[in-house]
Structures are given as structure tokens and as C-alpha cells.
Amino acid sequence: MSEKTLLVLDADPPPRLGRLTGRTRIEHADEASLxxxxxxxxxxxxxxxxxxxxxxAWPGQGPRPGWVHTASAGVDHLxxxxxxxxxxxxxxxxxxxxxxxxxxxxxLVLGWAKDLPRTWELQRAHEWRHRETRRVAGTRACVVGxxxxxxxxTSVLKALGVTAAVVGRTPRPGIHGPDxxxxxxxxxxxxxxxxxxxxxxxxxxxxxxxxxxxxxxxFVNVGRGGLVVEDALVEALSKQWIAGAALDVFDREPLxxxxxxxxxxxxxxxxxxxxxxxxWRDALxxxxxxxxxxxxxxxxxxxVVDKQRGYVPGH
Amino acid sequence: MSEKTLLVLDADPPPRLGRLTGRTRIEHADEASLxxxxxxxxxxxxxxxxxxxxxxAWPGQGPRPGWVHTASAGVDHLxxxxxxxxxxxxxxxxxxxxxxxxxxxxxLVLGWAKDLPRTWELQRAHEWRHRETRRVAGTRACVVGxxxxxxxxTSVLKALGVTAAVVGRTPRPGIHGPDxxxxxxxxxxxxxxxxxxxxxxxxxxxxxxxxxxxxxxxFVNVGRGGLVVEDALVEALSKQWIAGAALDVFDREPLxxxxxxxxxxxxxxxxxxxxxxxxWRDALxxxxxxxxxxxxxxxxxxxVVDKQRGYVPGH
Numbered sequence: 001m002s003e004k005t006l007l008v009l010d011a012d013p014p015p016r017l018g019r020l021t022g023r024t025r026i027e028h029a030d031e032a033s034l035x036x037x038x039x040x041x042x043x044x045x046x047x048x049x050x051x052x053x054x055x056x057a058w059p060g061q062g063p064r065p066g067w068v069h070t071a072s073a074g075v076d077h078l079x080x081x082x083x084x085x086x087x088x089x090x091x092x093x094x095x096x097x098x099x100x101x102x103x104x105x106x107x108l109v110l111g112w113a114k115d116l117p118r119t120w121e122l123q124r125a126h127e128w129r130h131r132e133t134r135r136v137a138g139t140r141a142c143v144v145g146x147x148x149x150x151x152x153x154t155s156v157l158k159a160l161g162v163t164a165a166v167v168g169r170t171p172r173p174g175i176h177g178p179d180x181x182x183x184x185x186x187x188x189x190x191x192x193x194x195x196x197x198x199x200x201x202x203x204x205x206x207x208x209x210x211x212x213x214x215x216x217x218x219f220v221n222v223g224r225g226g227l228v229v230e231d232a233l234v235e236a237l238s239k240q241w242i243a244g245a246a247l248d249v250f251d252r253e254p255l256x257x258x259x260x261x262x263x264x265x266x267x268x269x270x271x272x273x274x275x276x277x278x279x280w281r282d283a284l285x286x287x288x289x290x291x292x293x294x295x296x297x298x299x300x301x302x303x304v305v306d307k308q309r310g311y312v313p314g315h
Numbered sequence: 316m317s318e319k320t321l322l323v324l325d326a327d328p329p330p331r332l333g334r335l336t337g338r339t340r341i342e343h344a345d346e347a348s349l350x351x352x353x354x355x356x357x358x359x360x361x362x363x364x365x366x367x368x369x370x371x372a373w374p375g376q377g378p379r380p381g382w383v384h385t386a387s388a389g390v391d392h393l394x395x396x397x398x399x400x401x402x403x404x405x406x407x408x409x410x411x412x413x414x415x416x417x418x419x420x421x422x423l424v425l426g427w428a429k430d431l432p433r434t435w436e437l438q439r440a441h442e443w444r445h446r447e448t449r450r451v452a453g454t455r456a457c458v459v460g461x462x463x464x465x466x467x468x469t470s471v472l473k474a475l476g477v478t479a480a481v482v483g484r485t486p487r488p489g490i491h492g493p494d495x496x497x498x499x500x501x502x503x504x505x506x507x508x509x510x511x512x513x514x515x516x517x518x519x520x521x522x523x524x525x526x527x528x529x530x531x532x533x534f535v536n537v538g539r540g541g542l543v544v545e546d547a548l549v550e551a552l553s554k555q556w557i558a559g560a561a562l563d564v565f566d567r568e569p570l571x572x573x574x575x576x577x578x579x580x581x582x583x584x585x586x587x588x589x590x591x592x593x594x595w596r597d598a599l600x601x602x603x604x605x606x607x608x609x610x611x612x613x614x615x616x617x618x619v620v621d622k623q624r625g626y627v628p629g630h
Contacts, residue, residue, distance in 0.1 A: 103452070110422035133415070160418070
């Protein structure tokens with residue numbers, strides 16, 4: 001068996017790759033050197049999942065790796081028509097972020113229901129002002145995205161007594177199809193965007209969809225920035241079409257200090273961290289090694305992305 | 316049947332008492348007039364549960380009502396040796412606050428785990444700073460207080476995957492006794508005070524108990540201010556014996572604007588609102604009417620407080 005070359009696209013070396021030492025040639029590339037190194041790689045590990053260099057390097061001179069793994073749930077940053085049309089297998093980090101993101105969404109939902117942001121404001125003002133808060137149990141959520149992240153969000157919200165409906169691309173038992181979306185949005189207290197970013201989801205949360213929601217509704221995006229027309233969200237908040245929103249992902253990341261989104265009333269801005277609990281890099285590294293050992297042994301890979309659809313299809 | 320007199324201690328008239336109109340003489344008293352009116356009342360409804368006027372009016376001149384109901388879970392504000400020794404039956408609002416308080420505690424726990432207070436701070440500074448957060452599932456909670464509120468807190472935390480132990484005055488299946496308290500405190504990520512305020516719980520969270528907790532532990536008081544030695548908590552936070560705390564109840568309520576507690580780093584201050592969800596006053600009024608109709612019909616009352624112990628005993 002000839003030694004294989006694993007090319008890692010990253011700024012810092014990933015953890016947990018020690019098991020591969022001695023049996024795999026591990027090389028590193030940055031965005032500038034990626035195109036040049038790619039023809040010599042059997043496997044590409046996209047550790048820096050904020051980079052769009054993979055997309056730019058496809059197609060290119062010489063052979064391409066047979067397998068690309070991204071240490072992220074979404075594959076939008078690397079997918080392009082040429083990669084989709086090629087024989088290269090793409091896998092993702094399905095499973096690592098599900099539960100952390102679900103807890104993050106639950107934290108926002110409960111925090112809003114209990115008016116915690118206002119509590120912190122009033123505390124800074126030394127002001128004792130009693131308010132009536134909301135019960136979370138019995139409220140309704142519409143979770144858009146029926147992959148493992150959307151399903152984990154649904155499961156945690158249901159555990160809190162929330163009536164949660166999931167919307168996916170294809171209706172199936174327990175999952176609503178796109179035809180039900182507007183009806184579910186119009187009744188939801190909480191709308192959670194957790195879909196992959198694809199041609200059919202790009203900009204799906206636009207002025208019309210925010211207009212369908214209830215004035216008391218709150219919107220959370222833990223998917224990808226491109227799911228949301230940011231200007232339409234800002235307008236919906238300023239016109240009080242909806243009561244609040246939280247964005248963990250953005251068109252531009254990191255969000256520049258002078259971006260007006262930081263100051264939008266009713267909007268919570270967080271730095272793309274909803275899925276990143278202590279140990280997440282270890283989990284991503286360990287997951288890659290597990291897949292690598294399947295690949296090395298010639299066994300079928302897990303978490304194989306449907307490159308046309310842009311996500312790992314459900315069952 | 317002679318018409319009965321219901322005396323209501325309150326500032327504003329309670330809702331939902333309309334059903335009693337025409338069959339009951341409903342009178343109102345404020346703190347100043349309570350002692351004078353009490354001899355003519357068959358029933359006293361303590362609607363203003365922040366008042367200590369009942370305690371001050373016992374004993375007093377003339378007969379006392381046979382039944383006192385308080386629109387609160389705790390009875391510490393009205394209980395005194397003379398009332399305890401009397402024939403007067405005392406009932407409370409058991410059940411109304413359980414689930415709301417449980418959700419409130421879950422909101423704090425998830426908010427801390429996901430570092431939401433820091434997210435709000437960084438947003439104000441327009442600062443994109445990624446952090447790793449914590450998983451709530453798999454953490455440990457110690458809930459002190461085995462009444463319906465403590466049990467609801469435990470149930471909601473368990474639904475989030477938290478390993479939650481409950482400590483009560485008397486060990487029984489599923490409930491730890493006081494002997495287990497220090498061991499459970501020493502292992503808990505979250506310590507929740509939800510006990511009634513009695514002679515045996517007064518000041519139970521003191522310097523020694525905060526010293527037993529882990530440096531990463533966070534403490535929540537949704538019971539009564541008197542459970543906590545406030546100075547000891549402030550010292551524990553400043554010396555980083557524990558990582559954070561939230562107080563919804565205080566020795567002095569409302570907390571005055573110049574109280575140093577507003578400014579303690581790591582401390583969340585809220586205005587005794589954890590159980591008060593929209594409609595809570597209606598629920599309290601309806602609950603009283605339900606008890607009143609039992610009493611009027613000569614049937615046994617529900618939610619009868621053990622006046623020696625200071626709470627409604629569990630089963």
C-alpha cells in the first residue's frame with residue numbers, strides 16, 4: 001500500500017490527527033498555496049471551513065483528490081458546479097453540532113420568553129421593574145431544516161413543551177414540505193432557520209416571509225447567513241412585523257465593527273458560535289480520523305453529501 | 316346559611332372573584348386597617364403577599380378568621396407562633412408557580428452555558444469574538460427544595476439532559492435528605508435554591524456552603540431572600556469560589572437603587588418575577604375561588620400548610 005497524502009487546509013493544525021502519523025503523509029496548505037498543492041493530494045481536509053478557496057480551486061490544473069471532507073455541517077463554502085460534476089466524494093461533520101446548536105436555540109427561546117435581555121438592561125440601571133413573562137410550554141415553533149440539526153432543535157424544544165413543526169425540502173412522516181411553510185410561519189412564536197444553504201434556500205427569509213409571521217414572533221438563524229435577506233429582516237424588526245431576532249451567521253463573517261446590524265433594536269448578534277461547545281475541535285478531528293480509517297480500508301464513507309442537493313440526504 | 320365575610324388584603328382588587336359576588340360579602344383592607352377589620356372576617360385572602368401585616372396582626376383583639384389563604388407559594392411573610400398555634404387553617408397557591416419558575420431557571424442555566432450575557436456585552440461593543448460554550452446535557456444540578464417548585468425545576472432540567480438531584484427536609488424515594496446536601500453541592504454545576512423559608516432553611520446558603528461548591532458552579536435563588544446570606548454570596552463571587560449567581564428574591568424587596576448588589580460582577584439581579592407569567596393573577600384568583608367553594612360547601616381544603624413546618628407537606 002503506497003503512502004497516501006492528506007492535505008489539510010487550515011491556519012492551525014487540527015487536533016486528534018496523531019493516529020494518522022507514520023502511515024499518512026500530512027501536508028498543510030493555506031488559501032494561497034491550495035491550488036498548487038491540490039494535484040498531489042489523495043484527500044483534502046477542509047479544516048478552515050470559513051475559507052472559499054476550495055471553490056475557487058475547482059476545476060484546476062492536474063488531478064484532484066478523490067475525497068474532500070469539511071469540518072462543518074454546511075458545504076456551501078466549497079460546493080461549485082465543477083466539484084459537483086466531478087467524481088470527488090464530499091463528506092461533512094454531520095452530528096457534531098446538532099445538540100449544541102439545539103441547546104443554543106433553546107437558550108435564546110427561553111431567554112426571550114423570560115425577558116432576560118431586559119433584565120440585564122434594568123440591572124445596569126439599578127431599576128426594580130417587575131414584568132410578566134411568558135410560558136414556553138404550549139408555544140409553537142417552526143423549524144426550517146429537517147437535517148440532524150433541525151431535528152435536534154425540534155427535539156429539545158419539544159422537551160420544553162413547545163409544539164414544534166419541522167419543514168424540509170421533501171415531505172415525509174413527521175416532516176412538513178415547503179407547501180406547509182407559510183401556514184406554519186403564520187402561527188409560530190419561534191421561527192428557527194437551520195437549513196443548508198443551497199440554490200433553493202438562498203434568500204428564503206425575505207420581506208414576504210417576515211410579513212407572514214406574527215408580530216409576536218421571534219426569528220433565529222443558526223444555518224447560514226445567505227438564508228436571510230438581511231435588509232428585509234432589519235425592516236421587519238423596525239416596522240415591528242416581528243418582535244425580535246437572533247443571527248449567529250451572516251453574509252459577511254466576521255461582521256465588521258461598523259456594520260449597522262450590531263445596533264438594530266431587537267436583534268441579537270453572535271459570532272457564528274452556536275454549535276461550538278468546549279471540545280468541538282477535538283470532536284471534529286476525531287470524526288475525521290474515523291472517516292479516514294474507513295476510507296483507508298476501502299469501506300464506504302459516512303456523511304456523504306449529495307453534491308447536487310448540497311447536504312447529506314436524510315432517511 | 317348566613318352570608319360570610321371575605322376580607323381581602325390588597326392594594327388592587329384581585330381578578331376572578333366575580334363568581335363570589337352576591338353570595339359573599341367581600342371587603343378590603345390595607346395594612347393599616349387590617350387589625351381593625353380582622354375580627355369581622357370569616358376568611359382572609361392575603362392578595363398582597365409582600366405585606367407582613369398579617370404577622371403583625373396576630374394575635375389581636377377579638378376573633379380571627381378560620382381560614383387564611385395567601386396568593387403565594389411561600390407563607391414566611393404571614394406565619395408567626397400565634398397563628399401557628401391557633402385553629403386557623405392556612406392555605407397557599409401551590410401549583411401556580413411551578414412550571415414558570417422551572418422555565419425561568421432553565422433560561423438562566425442555558426443562558427450561562429451559552430454565554431449569552433457576554434454576547435450582549437460584546438454586541439454593544441461591536442466586537443466579533445468567538446467563544447466555546449458549554450453543553451448543558453450531562454451537567455449536574457442540585458435543587459434544594461423538594462416541593463412542587465423544586466420538583467418542576469428538576470423535571471425541566473432533566474428534560475434538557477441535566478443530571479438533577481433534589482434535596483428535601485426528609486429523605487424519601489427520589490429525594491435526598493439534608494445529610495447528602497454538601498456532597499451534592501460539591502459536585503453540582505448548578506445549585507438551585509427553591510426551598511420554603513423556615514427556621515431550618517434561614518441563611519442555609521452561607522460562606523461554608525458557597526465554599527463547598529465548585530469554582531465553575533453557578534447559584535440561583537428563586538425561593539426567598541432569607542435562604543441566602545447575601546454578604547457571603549458577594550464574597551464567594553468576588554473571591555471566585557463560584558462562577559456566577561442569579562437572585563430573584565432578596566432580604567429587602569424591592570431592592571433599593573443604591574443597593575450594592577446591582578453592581579456585583581457575575582450576579583444577575585431580577586425583581587422577584589420568576590414565577591409570574593402572563594395570566595398569573597388570573598390563575599391565582601381562580602385558584603382561590605376553587606378553594607373558597609370547597610370551604611363554603613364544608614369540604615376539606617386543598618394546599619393546607621403545615622403551620623409548624625411552614626409549607627404544604629409532600630406525599
